[in-house]
Amino acid sequence: METLFAPWRLEYLTAADSRDRSVCIFCRAHASDDDRATLTLWRRSRSFALLNLYPYTTGHSMIAPVNHCSDLTELDDETTAEMMRGARVLMEVLRELYKPHGFNVGFNVGEAAGAGIEEHLHLHVVPRWRADNNLMGVVGGTRVIPENLETTFDRMVEAITRSEGGRG
Numbered sequence: 001m002e003t004l005f006a007p008w009r010l011e012y013l014t015a016a017d018s019r020d021r022s023v024c025i026f027c028r029a030h031a032s033d034d035d036r037a038t039l040t041l042w043r044r045s046r047s048f049a050l051l052n053l054y055p056y057t058t059g060h061s062m063i064a065p066v067n068h069c070s071d072l073t074e075l076d077d078e079t080t081a082e083m084m085r086g087a088r089v090l091m092e093v094l095r096e097l098y099k100p101h102g103f104n105v106g107f108n109v110g111e112a113a114g115a116g117i118e119e120h121l122h123l124h125v126v127p128r129w130r131a132d133n134n135l136m137g138v139v140g141g142t143r144v145i146p147e148n149l150e151t152t153f154d155r156m157v158e159a160i161t162r163s164e165g166g167r168g
Contacts, residue, residue: 046082060125089164
């Protein structure tokens with residue numbers, strides 16, 4: 001049997017229980033001036049996008065409202081529309097860069113629905129490939145991410161800048 005080491009996975013598994021829930025990772029990312037450190041891809045007036053630090057697949061991104069809220073019903077129409085426009089941009093960029101066969105796009109509202117961070121609503125944009133549904137995750141408890149986050153960040157920011165003429 002071949003062994004695949006994924007040391008980042010232990011950090012994720014242990015961080016879930018030890019995370020300081022009084023500090024919102026989305027609010028902290030939005031307040032930061034260091035987009036690379038927070039993996040923030042772009043900022044808009046009502047929302048912002050960032051890469052998931054513990055991605056399901058390469059390019060797994062999230063869009064969060066600037067205002068801290070935990071439920072979709074708390075968003076105004078303008079924020080909802082801006083987030084959905086952002087999802088379209090991310091899908092276009094991910095199609096260009098990674099050629100996925102499909103996407104999972106959605107909200108997990110509440111812990112029972114699978115929200116790892118339920119305090120601040122966020123929209124997942126997860127590129128999917130036919131070959132990513134293998135038994136590695138089921139049998140090995142490991143995901144294989146073929147590209148490091150820094151490279152994904154650089155490629156996506158460059159593509160977003162080309163697509164939209166900037167990150168403003």
